Amino acid sequence: MSGRRIIVALTLVVFGASAVGFSAGRPSRPRPVGYVATQGEVRVDRHPAPSGTAVFAGDVITTGAGSVAEVSFFSGAAATLSENGEFSIAPAAAVPSVRLARGTMALRNAGREPAEVGVGGAIVIMRGEAGFPAIGRIAFGGRTARIWADRGHVEIHHRGTSRLVSPGKSYRFEAGMPQAAGQTAGKVTNAIPQETVQHPGQTAQLPLNVNDSVVWEDTVRTLGTGRVRIALTDGSVLNVGARSTMRIVKHDAQSQQTEIEMQLGKLRGQVVKLARPGASFQVRTPTAVIGVVGTIFLVDVLQDVTRVMCLEGALNVRNINPNIPGERTLRPGEQTSVQAGQAPGPVTSTTSPQVAEELNLTNAGEVPSPDLVKFGEFPQPGAITPPAAPAAGVQVGATAMNAASAAGSGLSAVVAGVGISRAADARDEGAQAAAAAATAVAANESATDAATGAANAATGLTNGIQTVLEQISPGGGECVCL
Numbered sequence: 001m002s003g004r005r006i007i008v009a010l011t012l013v014v015f016g017a018s019a020v021g022f023s024a025g026r027p028s029r030p031r032p033v034g035y036v037a038t039q040g041e042v043r044v045d046r047h048p049a050p051s052g053t054a055v056f057a058g059d060v061i062t063t064g065a066g067s068v069a070e071v072s073f074f075s076g077a078a079a080t081l082s083e084n085g086e087f088s089i090a091p092a093a094a095v096p097s098v099r100l101a102r103g104t105m106a107l108r109n110a111g112r113e114p115a116e117v118g119v120g121g122a123i124v125i126m127r128g129e130a131g132f133p134a135i136g137r138i139a140f141g142g143r144t145a146r147i148w149a150d151r152g153h154v155e156i157h158h159r160g161t162s163r164l165v166s167p168g169k170s171y172r173f174e175a176g177m178p179q180a181a182g183q184t185a186g187k188v189t190n191a192i193p194q195e196t197v198q199h200p201g202q203t204a205q206l207p208l209n210v211n212d213s214v215v216w217e218d219t220v221r222t223l224g225t226g227r228v229r230i231a232l233t234d235g236s237v238l239n240v241g242a243r244s245t246m247r248i249v250k251h252d253a254q255s256q257q258t259e260i261e262m263q264l265g266k267l268r269g270q271v272v273k274l275a276r277p278g279a280s281f282q283v284r285t286p287t288a289v290i291g292v293v294g295t296i297f298l299v300d301v302l303q304d305v306t307r308v309m310c311l312e313g314a315l316n317v318r319n320i321n322p323n324i325p326g327e328r329t330l331r332p333g334e335q336t337s338v339q340a341g342q343a344p345g346p347v348t349s350t351t352s353p354q355v356a357e358e359l360n361l362t363n364a365g366e367v368p369s370p371d372l373v374k375f376g377e378f379p380q381p382g383a384i385t386p387p388a389a390p391a392a393g394v395q396v397g398a399t400a401m402n403a404a405s406a407a408g409s410g411l412s413a414v415v416a417g418v419g420i421s422r423a424a425d426a427r428d429e430g431a432q433a434a435a436a437a438a439t440a441v442a443a444n445e446s447a448t449d450a451a452t453g454a455a456n457a458a459t460g461l462t463n464g465i466q467t468v469l470e471q472i473s474p475g476g477g478e479c480v481c482l
Contacts, residue, residue, distance in 0.1 A: 030056050030303070033089060033096075034074050040067025040083075057303075058091040063103070071098075076111030090118070091263065091286045091303065104139040109152070114323060120145040121249070122158035122173065125322075129153055136165075142201070146172040157322065183216045185251035186232040190364040194226040195240075219247045222265070229364035232258070234272055236281070239362040241266030244301075249284075259284065267299045268362035271313075284320065288338035291316035296372070298358045309335040309350050309358065311375060317344045 032054035036042065041064030042049050055061070055071055063069050063085050070080040071089070077096040081087055085103020096111065099118040109115040109126045110133035117124040119140050124147055126134040134152025138145065147156060149165035156163050158173060165171055188195075188210050196205035200217035208220060214230055222228055222244045230238045234253035240246050244265020251258045256279035260267075263286065271281050271292050281292040283299060288306040290299065294313030299306065308317050310330035317336055318327040326343025328336045335354075336344045355375050359368070 032056055032074075034072050036061065037070045037072065038067070039069075040064060042067055042069040055089060057089055060086065060088045062086045073111070073115075075113060075115075077107065077109040077115040079115075079117075080106045080108075082106075087117075090116075100138055100140050102140060102142060104137065106135070106137045109134045114321075116321075119147075120173070122156055123322075125153075125155040125157070127153045144172060146170055184233060185214050185216055185218070185248045186230045186238075187211060187213045188228055189231045189237075190229040190366040192225065192227045192365050194223045195228045196221045196223065214248060216248060216250050219245065221245050227362065227364040229366055234258075236272050237270040239268040239364055241268075241362045255279070256281070258282065261285075262299055262301050264301050266358065266362050267301075268359065269297050269299075271295050271297075285338075287320055287340045288344070289318050289320055298355075298362070300358070304340045305337055307335065307337045309355065311350075311355065319343055 034055050036044065036049055036053050036055050037051045038049055038053075043062045043064075044053055044055060044059050046060075046062075049061075049069075061069050061071060061081060063081050063083050065083055067083050068080065070078055072078045073096045075096050079087065079096075079098055082104045085105060086101040087098045087103075087105060088101065090097035090099060096109070096113070097116040097118070098105075105117070107115060107117060107124075107126055110128055114125050114127040115134075117126075117138055119138055122145065124136070124138060126136055128134045129152050132152060134154060135150040136152075136154045137148040137150065147154065147165060148170040149167050151167055154165040154167075156165060156171060163171065188208060191208070191210050195208040197208040197212070197214060198205050198219040198221070199215070205221065208214075208228065214220065220228060220230070220240060222240055222242050225242050227242055228240050230240070232238065232251050232253070234251070234256065236258070238246070238260070242265070244267065245263040246265075246267060247261040247263065249259040249261055256274050256276045258281045260269075260283045262283055267283070269281075269283070269292065271294050273294055274281060283290040283292065285299065285301045285306040287301075287304065288308065290297070290306075290308055292313070292315055296311040296313065297315055298309040298311065300308075308315060308330065310332055312332050315330040316327055317330060317338060318324075319338055319342065321341070324341065324343055328344040328347055330336060330347060333350050334347050335350050336347050338344045352375070359372060359375060
């Protein structure tokens, strides 16, 4: 497999034992979250993937014509992707979480934790009930999404509302966000090279230069020591630090509705006053949701933790998982952190050296404005070297899987230790792409019918891989539009 070596080691352990970790005192390395079973042309991060390939947080799985892929998570969930589809595994998510960019998928969750699917600006949450797994299907054609509930608890969070989908019924909604792709969100005013932009519905990463416009659903990446400053159309400003990935989900200056996905790295925001009814400026990371009341804030996104600082105004911070209670409100000079699967940590005070360093690390060559200078001295842009990129090397994870006995005599323990060694150059590039969730593909009005047809076809495609999906009804049931 180009760019990947697969090392499979079979190890005998006691049923139910925990996965073997690394030696104490050493930084933890990425561990696989599951493995993929494949039929036909299936790729993981653009590389051909035979059955048994380990998958990691941030990986992107794509299928070709007549192909199917099933990702079995060690948590007990399984996501099956039909032909010509694409989804990404969320980085550092507290629960099994994928983002469907196009096509049709079926999700079965037999684990104790809920499983999530992001699609077209909505979040679908599935959990089993009374010891039975939750089963559902999702189709997305770039503009219209439809969710079928076949068994268990299926819940949709969309545009500030949540709805339960009863078994045997389906819901269809206009995605809203992708259909606005192409609408201008702002432009680049300062940059320290090198930056790229990935436009919605495209896979190419194009150079991003000063005076270039950015649009809804654009994904901006800074490479090496690159940094970029983007002025939004409402007057707000976003500064993206080195080795960072940010997606502008939407920015509507008229309604003052803004949603930013900060997938990796550093972000500084200076937000104009939100005066309109229903105005919202929200930053989402793999572990946190940050509601910006105003006006200056700093966010640092690592693999499994998000650090948030408030310089002016106020911030409301909670875990990305809506099932995890707890919210912190930050005032000027306060900070908190949000780890995967946990409520925000205690609020502590920032220090002047901390703030000055973070401001410098997000400076893109601009002359600091007076409202920033008061927080500390600014050396010449680039004087502070960004943190070094993570060292590449052998990444080894060990975990245990349970499989149902074919004879129906119970569960047998099957333990597979899976390791992946990635070359340094591929890993450096992968560190940027690992946290990037693929954006939805623009589609025409016929996508609704195509998505519905694809959903029914998914049932047949998945039978060969996951026999439990035979219980999925192809008709879907009554459809109620959101």
